[in-house]
Amino acid sequence: MFRLERRARTRRALAVTAALAVGAVCAFVVSMMLGSYVLGPGEVLRSVLGLSSDPADDFVVRELRLPRAATAVLVGLALGAAGSVFQRVLRNPLAAPDIIGISAGASTATVAGLVLFGAGGLGLSVAGLAGALATAAAVYLLAWRGGIADYRFVLVGVGVAVLLESVTGYLVSRAEISDARAAMTWLVGSVGMAGGGEIAGLAAGCAVVIPVLMALSRRLGVLELGAEGARGLGLRPQAETAVQLGCAVVLVALATAAAGPIAFVALMAGPIAGRLLGPAGDRVLASALVGSIIVQAADLVAQHVLPYPISTGIVTGLVGAPYIAWLLIRTDRQGVGA
Amino acid sequence: MSEHSLEVAGLTLGYDGADIVSGLSTDIPAGAITAIIGANASGKSTLLRGLSRLLAPRAGQVLLDGVPVHGMRSGDLARLLGLLPQSPVAPSSITVGDLVGRGRYPHQGWFRSWTPADDAAVDEALEATGTADLVSRRVADLSGGQRQRVWIAMALAQDTDILLLDEPTTFLDVNYQIEVLDLLVDLNRDRGKTIVMVLHELSLACRYADHLIAMKDGRIVTEGAPGEVVTAATVEEVFSLRCDVIADPRSGTPLVIPLGRHRLRSARE
Numbered sequence: 001m002f003r004l005e006r007r008a009r010t011r012r013a014l015a016v017t018a019a020l021a022v023g024a025v026c027a028f029v030v031s032m033m034l035g036s037y038v039l040g041p042g043e044v045l046r047s048v049l050g051l052s053s054d055p056a057d058d059f060v061v062r063e064l065r066l067p068r069a070a071t072a073v074l075v076g077l078a079l080g081a082a083g084s085v086f087q088r089v090l091r092n093p094l095a096a097p098d099i100i101g102i103s104a105g106a107s108t109a110t111v112a113g114l115v116l117f118g119a120g121g122l123g124l125s126v127a128g129l130a131g132a133l134a135t136a137a138a139v140y141l142l143a144w145r146g147g148i149a150d151y152r153f154v155l156v157g158v159g160v161a162v163l164l165e166s167v168t169g170y171l172v173s174r175a176e177i178s179d180a181r182a183a184m185t186w187l188v189g190s191v192g193m194a195g196g197g198e199i200a201g202l203a204a205g206c207a208v209v210i211p212v213l214m215a216l217s218r219r220l221g222v223l224e225l226g227a228e229g230a231r232g233l234g235l236r237p238q239a240e241t242a243v244q245l246g247c248a249v250v251l252v253a254l255a256t257a258a259a260g261p262i263a264f265v266a267l268m269a270g271p272i273a274g275r276l277l278g279p280a281g282d283r284v285l286a287s288a289l290v291g292s293i294i295v296q297a298a299d300l301v302a303q304h305v306l307p308y309p310i311s312t313g314i315v316t317g318l319v320g321a322p323y324i325a326w327l328l329i330r331t332d333r334q335g336v337g338a
Numbered sequence: 339m340s341e342h343s344l345e346v347a348g349l350t351l352g353y354d355g356a357d358i359v360s361g362l363s364t365d366i367p368a369g370a371i372t373a374i375i376g377a378n379a380s381g382k383s384t385l386l387r388g389l390s391r392l393l394a395p396r397a398g399q400v401l402l403d404g405v406p407v408h409g410m411r412s413g414d415l416a417r418l419l420g421l422l423p424q425s426p427v428a429p430s431s432i433t434v435g436d437l438v439g440r441g442r443y444p445h446q447g448w449f450r451s452w453t454p455a456d457d458a459a460v461d462e463a464l465e466a467t468g469t470a471d472l473v474s475r476r477v478a479d480l481s482g483g484q485r486q487r488v489w490i491a492m493a494l495a496q497d498t499d500i501l502l503l504d505e506p507t508t509f510l511d512v513n514y515q516i517e518v519l520d521l522l523v524d525l526n527r528d529r530g531k532t533i534v535m536v537l538h539e540l541s542l543a544c545r546y547a548d549h550l551i552a553m554k555d556g557r558i559v560t561e562g563a564p565g566e567v568v569t570a571a572t573v574e575e576v577f578s579l580r581c582d583v584i585a586d587p588r589s590g591t592p593l594v595i596p597l598g599r600h601r602l603r604s605a606r607e
Contacts, residue, residue, distance in 0.1 A: 002464065003457040005435050005473050091429065222443045226427035228392055233496065234416025234444040279436040 006280065013281025020276070020289035027296035028073055032065040034304050067199060071191040071258055072296045072312070074202045076265060078255035080291015081210050081284050082248035083266025084273060088224055088283070089244050090150040093327055096267035097252045100157025103266075104164040105135025106256035111168050111183045115175040122197050125257035132253035135160060136245065189260030189313030191299050198258040205254040206288075209247050213284045220244060220284075262298075262313045264320020265291050342418060342499050342532065343368055344389065348398030351381075351388045357396065358384040359556040366549075371526050371533045373547035375540060377577050381556035382536045383424065383504055389534065390421040390502045402500075416444035420498035424505050424536075426489050428477050434488050435473040438463055441495030463494035466528075467521060483514030490521060501525070503535040507542070515539070519546045540577070544568055544592040552576045568592040 047061035109131025113119035269291035507515040
């Protein structure tokens with residue numbers, strides 16, 4: 001009885017996850033086909049896999065387009081997985097890292113590095129990572145009252161985000177004009193800025209942390225039952241919360257270091273994945289894939305739809321702002337977030 | 339039949355300020371239904387939280403088969419002792435089957451996937467609680483009584499010999515209260531589960547429990563079979579309520595008739 005029910009929804013979840021993976025790969029290939037010099041899918045794939053004999057194709061694909069496309073894939077995977085974990089641990093659809101200050105912490109630290117110390121490359125990545133981790137720790141400690149209540153975490157996080165954004169604004173306003181311009185570009189977020197070091201760091205982070213989160217997903221399902229429910233089932237809720245959020249913060253920090261604080265991806269990916277997946281399947285993986293599709297689609301729009309290219313973060317912002325308004329209205333009407 | 343002994347020895351519990359429960363000792367009878375009763379702020383829910391390890395003791399111990407529960411590994415305890423909190427929370431879109439399935443967590447290891455034994459346990463829990471038809475429904479869409487039965491199903495899927503419930507009938511309509519209590523008696527009789535629950539409704543506690551623990555100001559006023567310990571004098575002491583206690587004409591258990599200031603025949607005569 002339950003077995004049949006479970007099998008049916010597991011099949012559906014597998015089909016959905018497979019479809020999302022195919023979608024992410026297609027977007028990856030398409031993004032490398034388009035440009036002033038249009039290539040076919042075969043040429044792109046051959047070149048990526050190192051089977052191409054055409055040096056011109058190789059140059060366009062591997063040198064010009066692959067870094068940007070890979071950054072889009074990885075940033076989406078990282079933000080999607082991290083956002084879904086944050087929302088589920090804190091049981092609030094608004095509790096994405098870009099809303100509760102984690103991305104803001106990475107931004108402030110990066111802008112400070114840029115403006116105050118003239119840092120670049122690896123230095124900026126390290127600054128961003130430190131900023132995100134420090135902010136997460138600060139929010140965790142400020143929200144601590146002998147335990148972590150999810151709503152307090154979210155409220156403290158929103159407050160910290162506003163504080164950090166004003167610090168960032170102050171830093172930009174005091175900066176040299178060229179630094180300020182660079183900072184503003186970075187703050188909007190774009191997958192076209194990452195260097196090899198940032199991409200490699202992000203790829204390594206995704207390869208390690210996403211599987212860890214997938215292995216932890218059954219524990220996340222228990223943690224979702226609240227501190228008392230989790231304890232009753234033999235899980236230590238405080239320690240588990242710290243581990244899950246810690247993993248998610250690393251992903252957010254590495255993604256932000258590579259592409260800036262691309263808005264709303266972490267907020268949107270989890271709920272979309274949950275809707276598509278139904279009650280079974282691995283939400284972490286599906287959210288990562290949805291995030292990857294969102295970022296890639298947004299970057300395709302940013303690059304190719306308008307007569308001149310814009311930053312990826314502008315497109316996600318345009319889609320995300322109405323979404324968050326809808327979420328707030330719905331939350332208000334129901335009394336609780338869904 | 340549950341053979342596990344649960345014993346409270348000199349337990350002192352509290353939150354931030356003063357002790358709520360102080361130096362309390364009692365034995366929970368194995369294989370029976372125990373109801374903890376008392377007025378608001380008598381410490382009855384606090385005691386249950388102490389039994390289930392939601393609250394660490396300031397002094398004393400809770401002993402499960404002679405072993406202090408606060409020293410046990412979380413997973414080991416969760417296979418022996420299940421808990422239904424007063425206001426359990428679930429993700430809003432979760433389905434009944436998914437929720438009940440999460441009760442299997444203590445029986446699953448890091449990399450062990452879902453097994454036929456897990457399926458069987460979930461099926462049995464759904465069957466026992468009469469929620470099998472609801473398996474693909476969203477928990478949020480159920481009635482209060484259905485939802486409470488689903489939560490009990492989750493606790494059953496956990497497959498523990500001891501089940502602790504914090505006010506399982508609060509917020510339920512009276513027909514659902516009876517339904518839930520009947521279900522708990524079934525579980526006790528058919529599966530020999532030891533059940534400990536905090537209950538508000540005194541006469542229902544008398545009817546459904548084998549053993550009552552009456553608390554006031556964090557200590558036990560009296561404990562024992564309802565027929566022996568529930569008298570007008572103890573009710574007055576525990577609840578500060580004047581009452582008559584008569585035999586329930588349908589069950590023979592004590593029935594508490596509160597004496598207010600109005601609407602009483604004898605008061606007019």
